Each structure stands twice: as C-alpha cells, then as structure tokens.
Amino acid sequence: MEHSEIERSGYGTLKTLFAKNISIGNYSLSLNIDRAPNSRAKRYVFTFSKLVKKLNGNPDVQGVSSRGIFIIPYLRNIRLGFFNRQQVIEKLD
Numbered sequence: 001m002e003h004s005e006i007e008r009s010g011y012g013t014l015k016t017l018f019a020k021n022i023s024i025g026n027y028s029l030s031l032n033i034d035r036a037p038n039s040r041a042k043r044y045v046f047t048f049s050k051l052v053k054k055l056n057g058n059p060d061v062q063g064v065s066s067r068g069i070f071i072i073p074y075l076r077n078i079r080l081g082f083f084n085r086q087q088v089i090e091k092l093d
Contacts, residue, residue: 013037026051041074055086063088 018033032045047068055063064087072079 014043017042039074041072043070043072045070051089055088060092061088062090062092 014034014036016032016034019030021028021030023029028049030045030047030049032047033042034045035042045068047066049064049066052063052065053059055061055065066083066085066087068083068085070079070081070083
C-alpha cells in the first residue's frame with residue numbers, strides 16, 4: 001500500500017511512504033515508514049496500541065494507550081528511540 005500523505009510533527013513535515021495497521025478487538029499493531037523532505041533517511045515506526053476503559057487510573061476517562069519504537073538508519077548510523085503515548089477519546093460524566 002503506497003501513500004503520499006503529509007503530516008506535521010515535532011520533526012517537521014513528514015511524508016508517509018507506507019502505512020499498515022492490523023486491529024484485533026481492543027488491540028492494534030501498526031507500521032509506518034515516512035521521510036522528511038530535506039533528508040534521504042527513512043523513519044520506521046512500530047506501534048502497539050490498546051483501547052483502555054480507564055486512563056491513568058481515572059475511571060471517568062476512556063482512551064488509547066500506545067507504546068512504540070522508531071528506527072532511523074542513515075549512512076553508518078542508526079538512531080533508535082522508544083515512546084509511550086496516551087490519548088483521551090472521551091470523558092464520561
């Protein structure tokens with residue numbers, strides 16, 4: 001699946017070259033390959049996400065908890081990073 005979407009992030013403008021998402025129930029696994037326009041290095045991002053009923057122990061908030069790793073190989077260097085992300089979907093009253 002070939003994409004040419006443009007996304008703004010902390011790394012600047014990124015062009016998505018490939019995106020694939022697999023979801024089963026409350027879990028999803030995704031792979032994104034993107035590149036900044038001023039660089040030839042590609043960024044590979046693997047993300048595991050889980051839909052949670054309570055976020056940070058708060059039962060009034062539903063959201064998505066994600067963990068992932070990104071790899072940026074370029075020339076003889078490899079940059080490796082890990083991230084955790086929590087996104088609120090809805091607040092229950």
